[in-house]
Each structure stands twice: as C-alpha cells, then as structure tokens.
Amino acid sequence: MEERVKTDMGALAASLDFDAELMLRVKEGDGASFGKLLEKHRAPVIHFLYRMVQNQGVAEELAQEVFLRVYRSRESYEPTAKFTTWLFRIATHLALNSLRDGKNQRLEERLDDDSPATPVRQVSDRRPSVEQTMVYQVRLDEVRRAVAMLPEKQRAAVLMHKYEEMEYSQIAKVLNCSESAVKSLLFRAYETLRARLAHMA
C-alpha cells in the first residue's frame, strides 16, 4: 500500500516537474538532489528577495531561511503543486514578513553590507563611459525607487511576472489569491510604474 502511494506520488511529481521529483529524492535522504535544487534556484530566489527588500544582505539571509525551510520540510513534502510555486510561496512569505517587521532597516544597521547596490558590469573591451555609467545609475535608481514604492503584494506580483516569468495561475497560487486578482494587481502595478517611469522614454 505504502509502495503504491509512493509510486503515485512519484508519477504526480514527474507530471508536475523535475524539481518536485528531486525534492522527493531529498525526502528519501538524497542530499545530492538538494544540492541540485539549490544550484538551480539559488540565484532566482536571491534576486527575487533582493528586488523585494532591496538589500543584498537581508536578501541573502532570507534566501538562507528559504532553503533551510525547504530542507527542514523535506519529510512532510508532498508534490501537490509545482516546486517553484512552493519555493516562491516561502520566499514571498518571508519577504513580506521582513518588510512588515521592519527587519530590513534593523539589519541594514547591523549588517556590514559591502556588496554593491548595482552589479559590477563586466564589459571587457567596450567599457561604458563615465557619462553612460551615470545615466545607467540614475535610471536604475529610478526603477528601483518606483518598484519599492509599489504596495508589497503588487511588487511581488510584478517581480514574479517580469523576472521569474511565472504564469498568472502560478502567481495566484504563490500569493494565495485568484487569477483575476493577480491580473488586477499587475494591471494596477504596471499602471503606477508607467506613470512613474514615463519620463524615461
């Protein structure tokens, strides 16, 4: 009976995605599969959290907590949804909590965040001029500010839609709301961003 349930779960996981299958292997004690999941999702999770809280130190700390929770939940894991839906649900939950608790600000004071606010652009032969770099920096600051000013849920929806390329249905599952609510969130968010970034045309 247990074997059959296991097989059914495996088939379900396979039909959902390969990540869920990897997670089922983690559940069975395969540490290497956890490593594969970490390798694949480390960057998207950190980037999502960074864009949510806009602090690299806090984002990494939250990402550590996300993967720690994934690992701790391995024994109770059931592949009822896409793995990324579950993963981003944890990440969004932590990010929203962090923003609400003001942990972001407290940690900003505590952490010696020496990471650059903007990535170091590695252009080997054609280095951007000082002017180009400054223009880029100004535009980036405006984009960051515009995104930061969005309400938290709208921000999460935009980041998942734009950068993680998630479907409306998946975003809805992550945010625990209906698909039409997600479309409405996105529409309002993009409307705000259009107004704030219109001068950049």
Added chain:
Amino acid sequence: MKCPMETRENGRLLDYASGKLDAVSSAQVEEHLQVCPACREFAGGQQLVWQALDAWEPTPASMDFDRRLYQAIEQQASWWVRLTRPFNPLFRHAVPIAAAAGVVIMAGLLMNRPPAKPTLAPQESAQVETLPPDQLQHALDDMEMLREFNHLLPPDHGDSKM
C-alpha cells in the same frame, strides 16, 4: 478582435508588451493597435516599463552562500544527533536492557502482590443494617426461651446421657 481595454482583457495587452504571446495572437493585437489609440498608448507605455525593468540586473550571490547554508543545516538539523552521539553505543545496548528490566520488574510486582483482604460485601452489611426490628426481637426472644429451657433441665441431665 475585441478591444482588450473595453472587455477588461488587459492581460492580453500585458502579455503582448511582455512578448509572451504567440505569433498569431501578437499579430491580432498589432492589428488592433493600428485602430485603437487607447490600447496603443497602453501597450507603448507597458513596453517602456518592461525595458526600464530590464535595466535592473541582479546582484550575484555571495561566494560563501552555500557554505553558510550547509553550516546552518548542519547546526539545526543535527543538534540532537550531535548531543546524543557520544551516548549512541550505550543507547544501542541500553534500550533492550531497559526493556528486559522493565518486564522483570513488572513480573515481580505482579507476583509479590499481597493477597486481597476479604472484605464484607457492601450488600451484606447493608442487610444487617436494614434488619427489621421485629425480626431482631424474635431472635432475642428465641435466645431467652432457650436460656429458660436450659434452666428447667436438671444440671447433670445432659452429662449423664453422654
């Protein structure tokens, strides 16, 4: 194609501006944009936002991210294991020994249980208490009658027969 703005199908315009539509659907939207200024403005503004967001490149993760994570996993997951590790060989033998000892103690306790004291059934004592007074009187009368009867007999009457 019906106007997405009028039918509140803004998702279609969002998808168009995000490049998420297939070729056929994209062509349909573009055809509509030719004749609809409102949708054209929306799509143009959305494409601008999309390009602006593209400029926000992510910062790479710290080099020691994985090391810190595995360290945290090791610390959290195995504190109990690490705590009990020195006692593991003891635990391995101690469990069956403790189980056997438990069985022996239980058996001993059961065998050495003191015998239960005979107690009057509550119903009997209740019967005594509830003896009717006339019955008691009869019994006393009978005893009195026997005593008088014994007085009437000669003192050695009973012994001579024996």
